[in-house]
Amino acid sequence: MSKGVTPRSKDYSKWYTDVVQKAELADYSPVKGCMVIRPYGYALWEQIRDFLDKKFKETGHVNAYFPMLIPESFLQKEAEHVKGFAPELAVVTHGGGKKLEEPLVIRPTSETIIWAMYKKWINSYRDLPLLINQWANVVRWEMRTRLFLRTTEFLWQEGHTAHATAQEAEEEAHRMIHVYQQLCEEVLAIPVYVGKKTDNEKFAGAENTYTIEAMMGDKRALQAGTSHYLGQNFAKAFDVKFQSEENTLEYVYASSWGVSTRLVGAVVMAHGDDQGLILPPQIAPYQCVIVPIYKNNTQKEKVFSCVQTLEKAFKEQHIRYFTDNRETVSAGFKFNDWEMKGVPLRVEIGPKDADKNGVICVRRDTGEKYFQSIDSFIASCKNTLKDIQDSIFQSRLTFRENNTFDVSTYDELKTVIDNGGFARTFWAGTSEMENQIQEETKATIRCILFDNTEESGHCVITGKPSITQVIFAKAY
RNA sequence: CGGGGUGUAGCGCAGUCCGGUUAGCGCGCCACGUUCGGGACGUGGAGGUCGGAAGUUCGAAUCUUCUCACCCCGACCA
Missing domain, CATH: 3.40.50.800 (Anticodon-binding domain)
Structure with a gap:
């Protein structure tokens, strides 16, 4: 075994893989795209899990567990959802030596099976809100995988909540993205931009997707957590109605939110140096x-x-x-x-x-x-x-601020993206323009900022007045 | 799925072009001894169906054909 790791300046991606393996966080498994999380890496996940589980309970949630196998037909029920997930499903066709009547998919996320159950459990406004979290594994058949950042199977938590009003569900989605922000900033010492996804980037089946975006050591962005306001999409797909106080029958409103073992990768890339990992004390298995x-x-x-x-x-x-x-x-x-x-x-x-x-x-x-x-x-x-803990966070904050640039023209935006960093600007463009920019620069709108640094400006592409401030970056 | 690459000891590799006794090297591993304040050293040792199958040949890690796996870069994604 060679002594050190590939220097970051030489090959960032190789450096990352070296550190993950030499710090004994994870190892490649005999199964393509699947990794083994080793004890030291799992200990990091346990710290994340313990913090979040406590927070979830403080905010009124309870844990439950739903099956990993989902009838294929369930996925079909929400049009956008199936469109988003169909290409990356693993499907079980046989069981006990016999072909199954209906194939079962291994959950890529659990909205469908959970909402099938919510239909049974929700009848009255008195059953709401229903605030359930699940700690689980999911499988998504990705084309290309990377240790922790994108593996075929990964561990996560997924919260699924049902509410009587749209406002309540929206508030829930916001509350949880802020819990994630707290996790990243206070425990993992990673500053994040908090905001909303554009329609291009939002979750398959969501009305609104909220996100926290972190800057990695190579100045690329990593989505560190998401929270979705699902409106009545899943309630309608699974016919989940409740009787209101006024004795009317209404579809319920929903949210869902999750973070995954990807966060372990985020810790590695946000803080590590050429000597290896740098762990903030709050998450370090050994302080x-x-x-x-x-x-x-x-x-x-x-x-x-x-x-x-x-x-x-x-x-x-x-x-x-x-x-x-x-x-x-x-x-x-x-x-x-x-x-x-x-x-x-x-x-x-x-x-x-x-x-x-x-x-x-x-x-x-x-x-x-x-x-x-x-x-x-x-x-x-x-x-x-x-x-x-504080100085690691401060150093990351300084790094991010030094590499986030306000731009007002497309040329400036391109320069920032080429040189590495986040470009902050105002936006009034269309989905098509966003796609065009992605094609030309590889950068996407990571989020529409919740907290603008300026009240208004002009769109970087159209020049129209705008109050929508966004972050453009290349992402993992 | 497109492009590139690699399969030889636990890991990293040499040997393959140009076939020839017993397949090497470094690290790691085991034993013993000396060491121990920034990746110690010596001596001895264990460890291999050369990714798999078929073929050519007196003889294959090496040549031919087929096949499998993995890695990297793109499109997709937490």
Whole structure:
């Protein structure tokens, strides 16, 4: 095995694949397009899952589980939905050695089977709102796959809610995109642009799609989460009506929203460097790694008494840590290994430090290395982790701001896209114009910003006055 | 599906053009010893149906035909 990873400047895509594999986040499986999420990678997903699950429950949602196999006919019921998903379905045609009466598709998303059930469960306005989330795997037969970013099977959560009014469903869709924003910014330390998708980019079967868009280390955009206002589309397709307080029969309004294991890829690409991963403390499986250094048993005893002091303090402060007491590899190897794995804070304790009752700390984000007494280390560790979290976020925010350019002409837009970065501009164009721009520049409208930086301007293509500010970028 | 590439030890590769005893190298792995503060070293060792099938030949990793798989770039997508 070679020692480092391909430098980002040489081949960003290769760098990404190298890091994912060398940090032991995931590995290629014997099944084309499917990866194995390894324990260290899965631990990242668990952090994401735990944060979101708590948030979902705080906002009134409950978890449930629906079948992975969906009757093929269900997909047909919503015209746009089937059009969007039909090309990428995996279909089960046989079971128990016999051909099935009706083929079953492996869910690419669960709207249809969930709405088939909602029809049974929803009768009255008293049954609403219905706020269900599911943690599940889905399968989409993609042409080209990449570890975490786009795999044939992936893990995600999908929320599916039913409401009595359009306004309530819209509010729900907005609420959840903001939960995702909070996840990205506060936990993953990735700043995101929040906004709405254009008709070209919206979900198959949605009225409105909301999105958070993050900038990766190569200045391309990654959609990090989506939330949809589905209107009455699925209610009509599955005939889900409720009796209102006024005793009228109405179709219910819906939302759905999801994030996936793609977010693990986002963390890699947003923060990583040529040494490997850089994990924000909030998501790091180990926030601190202790590397004891010694030559003989006398030193070992002395060093480990310090290690024990640290471990006790970490436990008390609920800091996730790992003591690397492998005797088969050198200290230098361990340093590189944990840097590859992105552990935010490394604590080295050698005989010299133990004599002085201190430790050497090394920050992964800045590389800063300093001596501290054990007492002051223990007293400041939480703050240091917080500082790392904040400064990683700040550095990403600065990076994004430095690479987001306001443009007012198509030529400027092209220049920004060619040089790499986000182009922010006003828009009053059509779907066709958007397609044309995509063909010429490879860039798409990532989102229509919720929060404009200016109230109004002129459309970058048509010159018409506009209050719609958008982000153009090349996307993953 | 279009374009490009690769299949030889766990990983990365050489050997293939121009067929010739026992198929090599680096890393990793195992054992022992010396090491241990930025990817340690020595000695010994284990590990291969050369992607698969058929053919040519006295003889095939190497030539021919067919086939399978995977990777990269595009179109599609969270």
